[in-house]
Amino acid sequence: MTQAIQSMPRENQYLIPSEPYYQESGDEISLYQAAYDSRIPMMLKGPTGCGKTRFIEHMAWRLGKPLITISCHEDMTASDLIGRYLLNADGTYWQDGPLTTAARIGAICYLDEVVEARQDTTVAIHSLTDYRRTLSLEKKGELLQAHEDFQLVISYNPGYQTLMKDLKTSTKQRFAALEFEYPDEETEVSIVCHETGIGKVTAGRLIQIAKHARNLVGHGLNEGISTRLLVYTAQLIQKGIPPVAACHMALVRPLSDDADIRETLEATVQGCF
């Protein structure tokens, strides 16, 4: 099985097969393009569900480069990124981790929510983000020079960071940054329509509810309603669920268990439908 992995052209496995739908809201495409041309490491900042993952998939497709996405979490070790020794009948053999694979084949490596990872994983990327562009496979005794197409991209949600869990300044200093927000009203309506086939009027009402909810952020809500939840709601309506029930199911109940917040959100839903 691992033979299969080593003999197949790994680059192809990570190419985005068709254009991911992405609605540009500023000049982020040309800015990213310039950064990629200089292989400057990039940090994508912004709240949950505002389209960072979609953007990087779109850019990888546009540039025709393979994309390797890694969801970071607090139990992820440097070995999960870099690789480890496994055992077969002839003893141990080395298997590259996803970061190493990306550096070898010249992929864009996207570390999603990098701040969730343990410090050893963030330190492991340092030598890939300065002029050296190397990755030290210490356990294997190899110093890997990154492929010339390789670029490192991380996502970062500023609303999340705490004193206990933040990127070290010496890590931040290694990235240029783009900032993402929820799309403007017109863009969001067109996204919801495009993804679900729902009508513009209903989509518009859903976006109105989302705007109200986003104003509650910091007053009892941690985060606003994402575009993703709006898409869920429109899908339920398309399947015949009454709009109010669909909103309760996909916009209100997942977000909060606080009675006041719920009442406010439910009143908003009632007012829009």
Add this chain to the structure above:
Amino acid sequence: MTQAIQSMPRENQYLIPSEPYYQESGDEISLYQAAYDSRIPMMLKGPTGCGKTRFIEHMAWRLGKPLITISCHEDMTASDLIGRYLLNADGTYWQDGPLTTAARIGAICYLDEVVEARQDTTVAIHSLTDYRRTLSLEKKGELLQAHEDFQLVISYNPGYQTLMKDLKTSTKQRFAALEFEYPDEETEVSIVCHETGIGKVTAGRLIQIAKHARNLVGHGLNEGISTRLLVYTAQLIQKGIPPVAACHMALVRPLSDDADIRETLEATVQGCF
């Protein structure tokens, strides 16, 4: 043995063989059906023992889809969900975890009490809950595209969460939600009668005791008496235990060691029988 597992048609192992008894208390069946039709990830909210597990087993039977249930706990790792390398005479081989199996065979995957799990397990499910519907088997170097029948369902008990242990907002934003409560009086009487064969009068008295106890939640009790404990009590009465002794054994003693609470509950029992 592992060969056996790999060669048997795994889907069948996880099909629910006969209809699980479930008494609908609202429109949850049609709402869930619509969500499943769009493969929207679902969150089932509600207190212990109110029937969430029964509901999902019923829905899996109704949809004719395999169901894989995973009880989450704080020592469960992402590997327990996704899979790991094991060793045989020819070296290591990969064994899928239950989440991977569900994504491969197109099962409904039910993560019970997901908030108990460590963050790495909750982050591991992210890419399965957005438009990508992929699962990255990082240790194996495989990017698994979920089967078109696959759906992810989690349970969540809002009374349990604390500041220290809650779902991240970026996880909540990936689910539509249904809420469950204890059944209404009539429904609960018919459940207890159906499960134990006890008479309606006795069942009604037991439900009266439960209603009193549920009013004490927040005033010394963490949770009310579940339908399950009512079934236990009825079973003991059916075996010839006097009702008051059965209530003490199955309703009062398991719930609390507080003298005042016990006195109140025992007085209620005395008043009903």
Add this chain to the structure above:
Amino acid sequence: MTQAIQSMPRENQYLIPSEPYYQESGDEISLYQAAYDSRIPMMLKGPTGCGKTRFIEHMAWRLGKPLITISCHEDMTASDLIGRYLLNADGTYWQDGPLTTAARIGAICYLDEVVEARQDTTVAIHSLTDYRRTLSLEKKGELLQAHEDFQLVISYNPGYQTLMKDLKTSTKQRFAALEFEYPDEETEVSIVCHETGIGKVTAGRLIQIAKHARNLVGHGLNEGISTRLLVYTAQLIQKGIPPVAACHMALVRPLSDDADIRETLEATVQGCF
């Protein structure tokens, strides 16, 4: 060796060979019998050394069912209960843990001081304690349906629990409960005489000392003198140790290092002999 274990009739190994001496102090035998008949999971509550372990051994003998006892502790993992992969010349093979064995062969499984265990072990038992009666061997990919004779029993010492270490309510709601106390005076005298062959007068004096000490619980003593320590004292007296010395050795010194408590206990001993 493991072959031997797998080929021997495992049920027999866990049968109680002869009747364990047990003096009933209420109707606990018939209550337990009724719970077993419905396979209701049981919780035995009570202080250290009051006979919970003896009771369950007696009931297993009376019912003619195998008994598997597991002493829980804070380093016990779910794997210790459920099983794990071991290695032989042909690679890894699975070995059932004691809980899995109990569910397969239809034993009564007694988890002693379950609150000491980590949460993953208590969550692991959930699916065995509701209508499913299944145990998910996730690492093996097997969903085990429990034998029809299987029953789960746990012990629980209410005096021990703290805010940090208690059973979750969702666990408690899965058990009916019996409560145990120190035996009454007459019963305890007859136990000490039966176990050691000592005379009734001396036994009575020892029980007097124990009653005094039990009144000190909460006033400098964590727990009273158990029946077990009374048996030790009587054994030492039977071997020719003077009663006062035997009491100091087996009743006073093990319990406390507090000077005041000791003085009180020693005065009580002096007054009785």
Add this chain to the structure above:
Amino acid sequence: MTQAIQSMPRENQYLIPSEPYYQESGDEISLYQAAYDSRIPMMLKGPTGCGKTRFIEHMAWRLGKPLITISCHEDMTASDLIGRYLLNADGTYWQDGPLTTAARIGAICYLDEVVEARQDTTVAIHSLTDYRRTLSLEKKGELLQAHEDFQLVISYNPGYQTLMKDLKTSTKQRFAALEFEYPDEETEVSIVCHETGIGKVTAGRLIQIAKHARNLVGHGLNEGISTRLLVYTAQLIQKGIPPVAACHMALVRPLSDDADIRETLEATVQGCF
């Protein structure tokens, strides 16, 4: 190598070959003898270096039973006591830990400073200390019935225990106890002379210094000077070191870095020589 261990008569390895010198200071020998005759588990209480280890070696020699001593520490696991699977060319095989060996061959098993061990090790001994006298080798699936000569003995230093680190009451309730103190003056002089060949006058002066130091316990010193340090000092004097230098080296410097305590101790030394 492990074959060698399994084929040699293990009992002999643990027999005490010659009489360990022990000076009785009360009736501890007959009290222990009576406890051993009933196989009552024993707890030896007392400060460091007062002769608990020597006593148990003496008793094992006197009873002609093998003795297995285990120094407990906070990283010791239940597996270190009970045993584990090891690997050879044919796969894993089981190797008994020292507690299991003691229970099999009928040795006295002495757990030195048991309170240092983790709770899982103390819970592991419970079933060996009540009427069952069994040890559950859960990982091996064996329920070991202890040899009739087996006895469990633990040491316990009351001055050490803290709120964080103490034996559970349910553990203490399983032992009868003997208490040890530093020997009286005459006994201690004869011990130091016997062990080092030093004259009675010099030994007497050393014991005077020790008595002064023991009065400082609780006033800046955690523990008094042990008999062992007196023996060291006498040995240094026998090798030609001037008594004052020998006292500084073996009695003063190891005990404290506090300037006041040191001055007091040095003045005492100066006054005695």
Add this chain to the structure above:
Amino acid sequence: MTQAIQSMPRENQYLIPSEPYYQESGDEISLYQAAYDSRIPMMLKGPTGCGKTRFIEHMAWRLGKPLITISCHEDMTASDLIGRYLLNADGTYWQDGPLTTAARIGAICYLDEVVEARQDTTVAIHSLTDYRRTLSLEKKGELLQAHEDFQLVISYNPGYQTLMKDLKTSTKQRFAALEFEYPDEETEVSIVCHETGIGKVTAGRLIQIAKHARNLVGHGLNEGISTRLLVYTAQLIQKGIPPVAACHMALVRPLSDDADIRETLEATVQGCF
């Protein structure tokens, strides 16, 4: 593969192939040269991105010695530095870690951000930093005498250390130290021009922005703008991004999410372009 590693001339792998560009700002080259001539262990102190890594690469090239760089992190163990046993068909074999390799082949070993490592790694280097110049491979049972060309160099960022995380004084006492600051204005202009081909005027403006930002350190910023970020900005401008947009992307957004700080920085950018 590991054979390949062992048979290739390892020294060559770690030689710096071409002169790394380094602009001396004092007499650090001759001071370091003198320290290397006596093989005195060196500590390089200074903030992130001021050129410590570049300096040590330059010196290794100048001295013609191999350089092994190790990025330290809090999950790095002594084994990651020293080596470990791996498994092949004939059993375990030893593989040197990077520190051991450096000591064997006579490389300069550079431990980057050593204070991030766990104490066991810092203690492991002690015997290499005094007159012994040995490394104890305890797990292998080998006492390695370092090659005469070997030198140990560590980096240390004084602004980072806290009470919880600092080098032990007994470690600091083993190193002579060089201090690095951001380069002076003229040097920094010439670095940015040399690295990016941008004009002197634009480079000068970027350095002006950096000087303003560095004055904010301690007043809301943890660290100033590094030379590396200035290089990123110049590269973006060279790719056709307007200077203000390039500054926002590479100088402002990565550094801070504080609204006031951002406003100040943006005003500075506006004032310079």
Add this chain to the structure above:
Amino acid sequence: MTQAIQSMPRENQYLIPSEPYYQESGDEISLYQAAYDSRIPMMLKGPTGCGKTRFIEHMAWRLGKPLITISCHEDMTASDLIGRYLLNADGTYWQDGPLTTAARIGAICYLDEVVEARQDTTVAIHSLTDYRRTLSLEKKGELLQAHEDFQLVISYNPGYQTLMKDLKTSTKQRFAALEFEYPDEETEVSIVCHETGIGKVTAGRLIQIAKHARNLVGHGLNEGISTRLLVYTAQLIQKGIPPVAACHMALVRPLSDDADIRETLEATVQGCF
């Protein structure tokens, strides 16, 4: 490779080949000699860099005994000291750790900075430091009787200990102690001259600076300048570095980042050269 280790005469590997230079400052050589003659375990107390390691190397050479030095750290386990099972083609085999090796071959075993080690390592040495002189290889099932030449020596820096990290009194009571201080002025001058070939006048000035710095201990400095740093400074001066620059590099910068302390030290340096 491990075969080679087992077949070579291990004693020779640990013999000190030539006399380590050591300048006696009191009667520590004869005191240590007497302690070794009685095999009394020794504790060497004193600050960093005052010559404890050099002293024990000198004594091992003088006595003609092998010396095994172990640098302790907080991640060192008892297995690192005692030994462990490793794997080869025939299964596991045992490899002695350095403490076990020392006890077998009759070496002096020097545990450097023992207080850094975890408690299990300090408890593991107890049975080697009393009249038993045994080491229990519990995992191997062997009770090792120490070679008659074996002696245990530990180092201990009193300035370091905190309430959280100190030797247990029951450990301290097992050692006689020698105390080391920085050498007196004349001795230190002759050491610096002997080690570096520098002239007496310059060496004297360096010692003057060290004396000033040592007076600052407790007033902003944790530890004084060690003899080792004086040797570094003299070496740099011998290589042509101006004395003031050499002092800044090797005496001032490594010790402190506090501006006041630095100013004081720099003024002292200026005043001396």
